[in-house]
Amino acid sequence: MRTFRNAGRGTNLALFILLVLAVSSGVTAFALGTPGPARIVAVTHGVAGLAIVALIPWKSVVARRGWRRRRAGRGAGLALAVLVTVVLASGLLHTQGGFRQLLVLTPMQLHVGGAVIVLAVLLAHLKVHPTRPRRTDATRRAALGGLTLAATAGAAYIVLERAGVWLRLPAGTRRQTGSYQLGSDAPAAMPITQWFTDTVPQIDASAWRVRVSVGGASREVSPDELAGMDTVRAILDCTNGWYAEQTWAGTRLDRLLPVGARGSVLVTSVTGYRRRLPASDTSTLLLATHLGGAPLSAGHGAPVRLVAPGRRGFWWVKWVTAVELTDQPWWRQAPFPLQ
């Protein structure tokens, strides 16, 4: 009986550690657009997820015991089990099945939305069944168990990755960020995506001006003045799970700002959506008016949008009306858009 109890404790603690790892790597993966670091984070996330799957048989023994004892919090526990299943299944579906829409949601939206709810329910669940690490948990047996689990999940990850390539499944074509190619050099086939807070606005492009402010001074620039100065090949990589490589044309941001500008540049959309970027990046940032040789479509940000190579899609502000150079550091903002 005693070893049984300990096994339950071990499983719960392992699950807790894996959950922290999965959530932190998941959030970090959303922030990263550069392939090398993004791959390390994506692999960590995948292995943590598979380790959670590997613990399901153990956890279900523990959970069934709790269920029969009719302890408080049974409802929360059951809801958690269902939600975790949804999160794991949608995560696996994304990594194996390519970018697709299931009714109204993509697997990634289901995965992230589910995970947010899991965290909320889990906090409630932990309040009822608190589990705190004890000195006595750090046994040789626990260490061996942890290593076995890590090795199992790592091996499962490699098998899934290899199978994706050998069997020519969508999984084998994922970019290092985890996204699937969709609509490269074919703007009409590229999804039109908003961060969950925004919609495509109705606009009159003929009167459009971008207000460029530096210190107290500001001037207005028309889309025509921005068109055709610079051309850039860049990958738009949306956290929703797809990416597209395109040729973008417009004007580099450093041409509009003083040489050696410091601080940050706040880029604002007519919808209120905005991101702040480091002023030191302006030589690689583009205010684009054209995509694939044609003017931007309304959905893709006409008449002017930001192109931010190497950054996730949520930095690529569409329908830009203002660009403002300020002293504020770029990181003084929410890590993900809130409006």
Ligand SMILES: Nc1nc2c(c(=O)[nH]1)N[C@H]1C(S)=C(S)[C@@H](COP(=O)(O)O)O[C@H]1N2
């Ligand atoms: N104004 C505004 N710009 C935005 C967004 C938004 O919601 N509002 N979404 C961002 C996100 S999350 C992505 S992935 C890209 C999508 O660009 P696309 O619709 O041209 O594919 O736009 C970015 N720019």
Ligand SMILES: [Mo]
């Ligand atoms: Mo996105």
